[in-house]
Amino acid sequence: MHRYGLIGYPLTHSFSQKYFTEKFEKEGIPDSRYELFELPDISAFPNLIASTPDLVGLNVTIPHKQAVVPFLDELDPASAGRIGAVNTIRILPDGRKIGYNTDYYGFRLSLEDWLRSLEIGPQTLHALVLGNGGAAKAVLTALDDLQIRYRLISRRQTAEALAYESITPEILDEYRLIINTSPVGMYPNVDDSPAIPYGMLTKRHLLYDLVYNPVETRFLQQGREHGAATHNGLPMLHLQAEKAWEIWNQ
Structure with a gap:
């Protein structure tokens, strides 16, 4: 049996389990199953590995993408090593655990595809x-590689990030691409949205939400109501899941 799974907390819903279970059935992949492993605390990770000897691959979600790093034997230098966060783990037959980041691939490819469909060159954009x-x-790593200048926005003003209340009309005029990487607005909290000044959005703006459930978040809905182009996280998820499968089976 080849066992795959997802670690995170809480795991109230899982795209990955549905996606891979359907993939195994559809493509006739034998002796494979995908399970959810709720870990309230990452300190339980070694015990999970020890008690599940047929585990060959894991996905990692909130809140463990950075916390899991010290428990791994190495990081893929091209993705997780540069990013400092892991969302895919390959477990080798000798027990070594290697961390990768397929969020990078999923985000970058889906953003490039979207911008191509809108006939917008990445280098012409600045992003919040x-x-x-x-x-x-x-x-951020993908934006660096696409040469898209960006500013970080967080709840509190820091040396690296602006606070939400500091977003001015001038900033929104310059930074047309707005990317939500936070879980705000994710099911079941579907009425929530990041606290940006939606009234200042125009048809020049592009809103990308990494949240995929619901398909149209309040963030995207409010952008659309002001004429902005919108894009949800589902294409990114499909791309990163296929990349994870490639990594586990290389």
Whole structure:
């Protein structure tokens, strides 16, 4: 049996479990199953590995993308090593655990596809990145590689980030691409949205939400109501899931 799974907390819903279970059935992949492993605390991770010897691959979600790093034997230098956050772990037959970041690939490819469809060159854009957790780290690395200048926005003003209340009309005029990397607005809290000044948005703006459930968050809905182009996190999820599968089976 090849066992795969997801670690995080809480795991009230899981795209990954549904996606991979359907993939195994559809593609006739034998002796494989995908399970959810709720870990309230990352200190339980070694015990999970020890008690599940047929585990060959894991996905990692909130809040463990950075906390899991010290428990791994190495990081893929091209993704997790640069980003400092892990969302995919490959467990080798000798027990070594290698961390990767497929959020990077999923975000970068889906953003490039979207901008191509809008006939917008990445280098013409500046971005506001909402949130500063593990997902934000992958997004920032992709933006660097696409040469998109960005500013971080978080709840509190820091040396690295602006506070939400500091977003002015001038900033929104310059930073047309707004990317939500926070879980704000995710099911079941579907009425929540990041505290940006939606009334200042125009048809020049582009809103990308990493949240995929619901398909249209309040963040995207309010952007659309002001004429902005919008994009949800589902294409990114599909791309990063396929990249994880490639890593586990290389």
